[in-house]
Amino acid sequence: MNFTTSEENYIKSIYHLQQETGTVNTNSLAAEMQTRPASVTDMLKKLKAKKLLQYERYKGFKLNEAGKKAALDVVRKHRLWEYFLVEKLKFDWDKVHPIAEELEHISSNELIQRLEKFLGNPSFDPHGDPIPDRNGKIPVLNQQCLSDLPLKKTVTVSSVSNQTAQMLEMLKHYKIALGTQLIVQRKFDFDGSLEIKVLKQAACIISEQVAKNVFVHYDQ
Amino acid sequence: MNFTTSEENYIKSIYHLQQETGTVNTNSLAAEMQTRPASVTDMLKKLKAKKLLQYERYKGFKLNEAGKKAALDVVRKHRLWEYFLVEKLKFDWDKVHPIAEELEHISSNELIQRLEKFLGNPSFDPHGDPIPDRNGKIPVLNQQCLSDLPLKKTVTVSSVSNQTAQMLEMLKHYKIALGTQLIVQRKFDFDGSLEIKVLKQAACIISEQVAKNVFVHYDQ
């Protein structure tokens, strides 16, 4: 089935919200999409007519299997384009989101398959988010928050939940990027800050606030 | 100024038509765009209001300087994306047009500048058409039709005016592509066919019909 840009944006937002909350309600979707509840209701009727979601008046809604697959197609495109923008065009990762928001609506499937191959079939985008495959399968990675980590274990940074320019600046300073290996050497109880050792760098101290936004996985 | 996808498509089509005919009329633009004359009139009013063209009722129309610059921006994007699709994603050149028709409307200027650099600042797209620079300047190449060429001169293929799959198949057979060097050795008056020698290939004969669609330039 083929969708409009607007339909795809709704589907994608519903998908993200229902990942967190199970079912989605009108007001939260309107807030997420920066639109009005009435507009949401209008679109819900269209998406229900296209059999993409379960929806009854006043009762909340959620994507069915067809809807989830449609959402994952858009997410897949978005993340592959983000990977392209950062890895090939050398954009900073905090600049690529709005451009990928446009590129994700280009319709050609062959384009996406060739792009994926050109990029070397990446599994994670530049923010560490998983890229669904063409069947909607999502790669999983056992991630843990840096602030909950035991001491002395070597880990690799796999994603960062705060993706602002401010955070990017901070991480650049510490020479931390996705794929960076590090060890937590010590935790200070006073303020929750951590002494960490980034591979090939001198040990340094990061605040709990930073640590809470960095996710890692154990090596191999 | 920012334009809608529809506006950009009209601007681009007007540009191409006025290259050939000076001024453009409603019916020919409607035919070019596969739409109705009434729809063209509607859009002309919008483009006139945005000061992109000279237009008086019943009198034909043409882009002014602002309109031409807007058109060249779209042409530039289209051709850079075609170059990307063929050179990086390995699409056949006869498959890329409809995809570039979508990509050309992605708005980010920084994207296009970075794409251009990533591609190595190409001057011509995979069909041999010139890629305008960011100021709208178009590279020129003294081209000549293969069928009008004197004998025994070494030339390089620079563009092909018929870009169908059938033509591509034919040229592939003769091992002719953009950049291929060749010499016309003989012309047969009977049917206008040419004996040509492609560099590193045995001499062969091509029909006048093929020759009329191949354009070349003298070496360096």
Add this chain to the structure above:
DNA sequence: TTATATTTTTAGATTTGTCTAAATTTTATT
């Protein structure tokens, strides 16, 4: 130069996606 044909425009309708304001339904509170 008058009649006919062609081209172009207008008038009014349609679709998609959005909005405001009012009405309805559900939820929370006393």
Add this chain to the structure above:
DNA sequence: AATAAAATTTAGACAAATCTAAAAATATAA
């Protein structure tokens, strides 16, 4: 349980881009 508050939907409007059918302007031809 009655009432107030919050959430949701409906009704009706609007802008963009398109269409059909009819009217108006221009071009062509007898």
